[in-house]
Each structure stands twice: as structure tokens, then as C-alpha cells.
Amino acid sequence: MDNYVIWKDVNSNTIPGxxxxxxxSISKPPMRxxxxxxxxRNGDIIDELGYGAYDKTLLIGxxxxxxxxxxxxFFSGSGTLILSNESDKYYxxxxxxxxxYVRLLRFKTAEVTFHVQPFKYKVAEDYVEETISSQESIxxxxxGNLESEPIIYxxxxxxxxxxxxxxxxxxxxxxxxxxxxxxxxxxxxxxxVLKNRNMTGDFPxxxxxxxxITWTGTLTKIIIDPKSRWL
Numbered sequence: 751m752d753n754y755v756i757w758k759d760v761n762s763n764t765i766p767g768x769x770x771x772x773x774x775s776i777s778k779p780p781m782r783x784x785x786x787x788x789x790x791r792n793g794d795i796i797d798e799l800g801y802g803a804y805d806k807t808l809l810i811g812x813x814x815x816x817x818x819x820x821x822x823x824f825f826s827g828s829g830t831l832i833l834s835n836e837s838d839k840y841y842x843x844x845x846x847x848x849x850x851y852v853r854l855l856r857f858k859t860a861e862v863t864f865h866v867q868p869f870k871y872k873v874a875e876d877y878v879e880e881t882i883s884s885q886e887s888i889x890x891x892x893x894g895n896l897e898s899e900p901i902i903y904x905x906x907x908x909x910x911x912x913x914x915x916x917x918x919x920x921x922x923x924x925x926x927x928x929x930x931x932x933x934x935x936x937x938x939x940x941x942x943v944l945k946n947r948n949m950t951g952d953f954p955x956x957x958x959x960x961x962x963i964t965w966t967g968t969l970t971k972i973i974i975d976p977k978s979r980w981l
Contacts (some may be wrong), residue, residue: 755808756840758829767816771859772809772837778981779804779868801868803980806833806841812858816949818851825849827863832873839870839980869896869979878974880947882906888963891893892956894978899933910967912954920951924968934977 762768778897782799796811812821827843843864854860871894878890884948892898904910905928911921912931922929927941933953938945956976963972 752834754834756830756832756863757824758827762824764768765817765820767813768824769811769813770808770920771836773833774806774808776836779849785968795822803806803865803867805863806831806843807861807863808833808867810854810860810862817856821854822849822851831864834848836870838873841866841875844865854861869981871980872978875976875978878976879971880932881971882969886964888972888974890956890961890963890974892961892976892978894980895958896979896981897955897957898977899977900954900977901934901975902931902954903971904929904931904969905971907966908968910969912951913964914954915957915962918951919954920949922950923948928971945963 751762753773755770755773763768779801781893782802784797786795786797786952789941810821812818825845829842831843832839833841833842833890841864843866845862845863846865849862850860854979875893878888883899890900891965904912904922906924909921909923920931922931922938925945926943927946929938929940929945931938931949931953933955936953938949946958957979963974
């Protein structure tokens, strides 16, 4: 099967003459850390700071029917990146380094480097949507291998306390048709209006595997984008 990438929702196979000769290997992001030396102690103390963004480089080539203007236009900007060797995941990425198009035109090969954020996400992940009637709980599955930062739509009215895996996480006052609690952006909002002042507590994170959600207060519907993610 031929290599391809999908960059900003455009498949490289649709670009005339563009060949993806080699894809980057599948690898984990680097851990950012501080190493602290202590006098009189062997070794050092490692203070982990979280995972860092890193680069993924692929090798491209040109066939006889290439259109260099389309190739240049394709490899620009920022967006989502899907690689054919892990086609069920996507990265948030940006092209920062200049591409050597002179080399590409002369030797018909060049490198393209994508600067990717540390986590990859499931392509077209299903939302969990429940209309509240007599349900006392909802189960949400985080398919990834580390905790995720979901986006949650709460429909209802008044104060609602959100409980995850038996622990109260936040209370929010729903004073519109619904409110969005976005853990990835650390914001609560309705349309473009911030609702952070209506919320007390923490933004929820889903553990890998099944998570049980309960609540107190008036809810009529809940929609959850799990945002499952992998290293």
C-alpha cells in the first residue's frame, strides 16, 4: 500500500505528482524535565514537567506530472495531520521549517518536517449522547492510553454538580439552553460567551477505560466528546 498523509483534511494522493517516499516512525513524545543536582547525593533529582512537542519528518518525491505550486500550497500552515502508518489517529501539527524546494526540483526529493503536539487523537471518535430520563449514571469510555480532556455539553437549568468515578468534580449554573465544559481549553462557555464564573471546581479528566458519570441537579441531555488520546 502506498504511503500518504492527510494534511488539513486534504489527502496527499490528490496532489499531482506528489509522492510520500518515507513516513516518520511511530514514537512517543519527549518528557520535559529539570535535573537537579544535590551536594552530597549520588545522581540527581528529576522533576517531570510534562510531555513536549516534537518533530516528525517525512521524505517526499516528485513524479513526472508534478505541479510544484500545488505542492508548495499543500505543505504550509497548521492543522490536523494523519499518517498512513497510523491512519486511525491524528496529530495537531504545524509546518515551521522551510522546505528546500530547490533540492526538490533538482533531485526530485526533499524532507518535510511537521512540528507536532505531544498527543495523538482518535479520528472520528464517537460522541456519547444521552437524553436524561430515568438514568442515574452514564458510562464513557476513554479509548486512549492516558487521561483525556473531554468536551462536555450540559443541557438543563440551575445548579448541576458533575461527579466522575464517585468524586464531585465541579458545580456549574446553567443559565442558558446549555453550557459547554471544555477541559482541553479550560473554559466553560455558551456559544462565544464565557461561563467560567458560573463554575466552581475542576475541569474533568477521563481515565483510560470506562468512566462513570453521575450528577445532581436538573439535566435534560448530556453530550460528551471523550477526546481519547495516546502518547
